[in-house]
Amino acid sequence: MARRALSGWGRTNPTVAEVVDVLRSEVAATVKEAGDRGALVRGLGRSYGDAAQNGGGLVLRLQGSASDAVLDAAAGLVTVGAGASLDDLMRVIVPRGWFVPVTPGTRFVTIGGAIASDIHGKNHHVDGSFANHVEQLTLQLADGSVATVSPTNDAELFWATFGGMGLTGIVLSATIRLLRIETSRMSVDTQRVADLDALFATMSEGDEAHRYSVAWIDLAAKGRQLGRSALTRGDHARFDELPLRLQADPLAYGPRQLLSVPPLVPRPGVLNHATVAAFNEFWFRKTPRSRVGEIQEIGAYFHPLDMVGDWNRLYGRPGLVQYQCVVPFGQEDVMRRIIEQLSAAGVASFLAVLKRFGAANPAPLSFPQPGWTLALDMPAGGQGLGTLLHRLDTMVLDAGGRNYFAKDAHTTPETVRRGYPRLAEWQAVRRRVDPLQGWQSDLGRRLLLAAD
Amino acid sequence: MQNAFGQPQTITVLGGTSEIGVAIARALVSPVTRTIVLACRDVDRGEEMAASLRDGTVTVDVVHFDAADTGTHAAVVESIAAKHGDLDVVVLAFGQLGDADALAADPEAAAALTHVNMTGGVSASIAVANRLRRQGHGSLVVLSSVAGERVRKANFVYGATKAGLDGFAQGLGDHLDGSGARVLVVRPGFVHSKMTTGMKAAPFATTPEAVAAVTVRALRSGRRLVWAPGILRWVFMVLRHLPGPVWRRLPLG
Numbered sequence: 001m002a003r004r005a006l007s008g009w010g011r012t013n014p015t016v017a018e019v020v021d022v023l024r025s026e027v028a029a030t031v032k033e034a035g036d037r038g039a040l041v042r043g044l045g046r047s048y049g050d051a052a053q054n055g056g057g058l059v060l061r062l063q064g065s066a067s068d069a070v071l072d073a074a075a076g077l078v079t080v081g082a083g084a085s086l087d088d089l090m091r092v093i094v095p096r097g098w099f100v101p102v103t104p105g106t107r108f109v110t111i112g113g114a115i116a117s118d119i120h121g122k123n124h125h126v127d128g129s130f131a132n133h134v135e136q137l138t139l140q141l142a143d144g145s146v147a148t149v150s151p152t153n154d155a156e157l158f159w160a161t162f163g164g165m166g167l168t169g170i171v172l173s174a175t176i177r178l179l180r181i182e183t184s185r186m187s188v189d190t191q192r193v194a195d196l197d198a199l200f201a202t203m204s205e206g207d208e209a210h211r212y213s214v215a216w217i218d219l220a221a222k223g224r225q226l227g228r229s230a231l232t233r234g235d236h237a238r239f240d241e242l243p244l245r246l247q248a249d250p251l252a253y254g255p256r257q258l259l260s261v262p263p264l265v266p267r268p269g270v271l272n273h274a275t276v277a278a279f280n281e282f283w284f285r286k287t288p289r290s291r292v293g294e295i296q297e298i299g300a301y302f303h304p305l306d307m308v309g310d311w312n313r314l315y316g317r318p319g320l321v322q323y324q325c326v327v328p329f330g331q332e333d334v335m336r337r338i339i340e341q342l343s344a345a346g347v348a349s350f351l352a353v354l355k356r357f358g359a360a361n362p363a364p365l366s367f368p369q370p371g372w373t374l375a376l377d378m379p380a381g382g383q384g385l386g387t388l389l390h391r392l393d394t395m396v397l398d399a400g401g402r403n404y405f406a407k408d409a410h411t412t413p414e415t416v417r418r419g420y421p422r423l424a425e426w427q428a429v430r431r432r433v434d435p436l437q438g439w440q441s442d443l444g445r446r447l448l449l450a451a452d
Numbered sequence: 453m454q455n456a457f458g459q460p461q462t463i464t465v466l467g468g469t470s471e472i473g474v475a476i477a478r479a480l481v482s483p484v485t486r487t488i489v490l491a492c493r494d495v496d497r498g499e500e501m502a503a504s505l506r507d508g509t510v511t512v513d514v515v516h517f518d519a520a521d522t523g524t525h526a527a528v529v530e531s532i533a534a535k536h537g538d539l540d541v542v543v544l545a546f547g548q549l550g551d552a553d554a555l556a557a558d559p560e561a562a563a564a565l566t567h568v569n570m571t572g573g574v575s576a577s578i579a580v581a582n583r584l585r586r587q588g589h590g591s592l593v594v595l596s597s598v599a600g601e602r603v604r605k606a607n608f609v610y611g612a613t614k615a616g617l618d619g620f621a622q623g624l625g626d627h628l629d630g631s632g633a634r635v636l637v638v639r640p641g642f643v644h645s646k647m648t649t650g651m652k653a654a655p656f657a658t659t660p661e662a663v664a665a666v667t668v669r670a671l672r673s674g675r676r677l678v679w680a681p682g683i684l685r686w687v688f689m690v691l692r693h694l695p696g697p698v699w700r701r702l703p704l705g
Contacts, residue, residue: 003630003631005630005632010456012456012457013454013455013456013458013589014589014632015587015588015589015632016588016589016630016631016632017588037586037587037588049455049456050453054588055453055538055587055588055589055632056585056586056587056588056589056632057588319456321456321457380456380457385457386455386457386459386482386483386484387482387483390482390483390484409455409456410455410456410457410459410484411455411484412483412484413486414509442453442589445453445537445538446453446455446461
């Protein structure tokens with residue numbers, strides 16, 4: 001056990017906690033050591049803000065790998081320890097012809113983290129979020145017991161754990177429904193889209209024909225070019241779609257990191273308006289006007305940033321913040337004004353993505369709801385950025401939308417109460433399973449999640 | 453818990469009637485601010501200051517705090533945290549200026565002023581530091597003075613208390629390294645305020661608002677020591693090395 005400073009992926013606002021690496025079998029005994037600042041489990045630290053921090057308290061890092069995962073090929077189910085990452089799991093299941101039901105833009109999230117944030121991917125419009133594919137969980141509860149919960153066994157606690165940000169208990173293992181795949185490749189259609197209206201129209205029409213769809217938006221573009229983007233839609237490639245040389249080993253899978261950003265990046269970072277605008281211009285021009293059926297590897301399609309280790313260091317000492325919101329369908333005007341404001345503010349974002357969400361699930365704090373979701377990274381040191389994001393929050397809430405806890409590093413308890421009207425329902429579950437507030441986090445304290 | 457932009461939710465001013473302290477609190481207010489606590493000896497005067505800060509969603513709480521009563525400091529700090537949650541930014545703003553001529557001649561008065569400024573400052577800082585260490589985060593801002601660099605003869609008793617507090621606060625900041633808690637020492641020059649009304653302004657005189665702006669920037673960038681205005685750092689770098697006979701002759705107010 002050691003006192004260590006922890007921050008999120010954005011490297012903003014670190015706090016110091018007692019940090020201890022634990023095996024699944026050691027969780028119950030370790031949690032008993034927690035004092036009045038409570039305990040929290042931390043995965044791979046990919047949440048951008050303070051979700052996986054617990055200043056002054058205890059932070060458990062649950063160790064795990066997919067080597068003890070149990071694959072039930074007949075049922076298409078895998079049972080895996082919550083400390084394993086999607087990367088670990090994919091290396092085991094992809095060569096056997098299975099894929100994870102949902103993957104975010106990085107493989108380096110744990111199963112536990114995927115559940116706590118109820119993560120979504122490019123297939124939300126078809127498949128929903130992570131919770132939609134979990135059969136059951138084992139959960140370390142605050143009273144020292146271990147519960148097995150599912151949609152039919154303590155459904156309230158099961159659903160409260162998705163999006164519950166680790167504040168209902170520590171997920172020890174999960175049984176997940178997998179997706180059958182013929183190959184480890186993707187068949188990808190790419191097209192340039194000239195502006196925002198065209199993007200809304202194209203995505204509304206064509207998304208349903210593909211399992212995966214996402215648009216990268218050039219936020220540096222203004223005026224008539226506002227919202228110009230590169231839309232990529234894909235599906236798992238069938239065996240007969242592979243070129244002959246790949247058919248020899250259709251399920252080959254071994255993504256690698258190409259390079260890693262060293263710890264010594266100049267203090268202000270290297271991502272600023274000029275470099276980002278240049279990159280965006282290059283990226284847009286590099287995108288083919290239209291290309292159909294390109295065969296790509298899973299890593300290249302889903303996790304391009306994972307090829308660069310520690311890329312968050314590029315933002316230098318001030319770190320980065322990510323903003324992600326969803327506004328309901330029919331509120332495209334609001335999304336347009338949000339993009340206009342970000343573009344006008346000269347926000348240096350080279351990672352703005354837009355996608356369509358499908359139906360929500362029963363989890364009271366799950367982020368996705370039907371509508372448009374925008375996500376972007378920005379250097380945290382930007383002048384007036386805090387004020388801008390608060391203004392955007394108001395626009396999002398007025399439109400009936402909300403923000404994503406896993407990305408949040410700036411908002412207020414009031415915002416959360418407007419965006420998540422079922423918070424009280426979640427708090428009732430928490431009061432039942434954790435009346436003494438054994439689970440705590442900086443995010444929970446900042447947004448007063450357990451209060452009321 | 454402050455957010456990624458260094459915007460605090462709770463702001464506490466020890467010496468809540470201090471114009472500079474309140475100016476810093478005002479400059480730190482953002483849409484995420486929930487509470488400002490003004491801890492002061494003169495609660496009525498504190499309420500007047502509080503009225504100027506109350507706006508929209510921010511709760512302003514005035515609590516009794518006596519810098520001279522060191523036995524109460526830990527309890528005051530804990531009760532503020534118990535009521536309002538983690539302390540994000542605490543500004544140690546109290547301090548008496550006194551009458552320089554009287555202080556130079558009256559042992560009782562000099563001891564009393566030293567007790568408030570130095571002993572009270574040390575005690576309150578340690579009470580705050582203990583809380584911040586337990587939280588694993590938080591900032592203590594200590595209002596020092598340019599006297600932290602070299603004490604002027606014109607007001608040497610007051611200056612010495614600030615120099616002592618300055619050294620203590622820097623040491624405390626170093627001691628807290630790795631705890632998540634931080635200390636920022638602010639060294640203002642002559643500040644136009646009620647404390648200095650009627651006094652002759654020294655060169656590079658500034659205002660509470662300007663000191664507050666400098667302080668907020670320094671907090672956001674994680675500095676440990678800041679001068680207000682910044683040029684005084686260079687001025688005093690020269691002054692501190694002047695030979696005594698020259699230093700004593702300088703007309704520094």
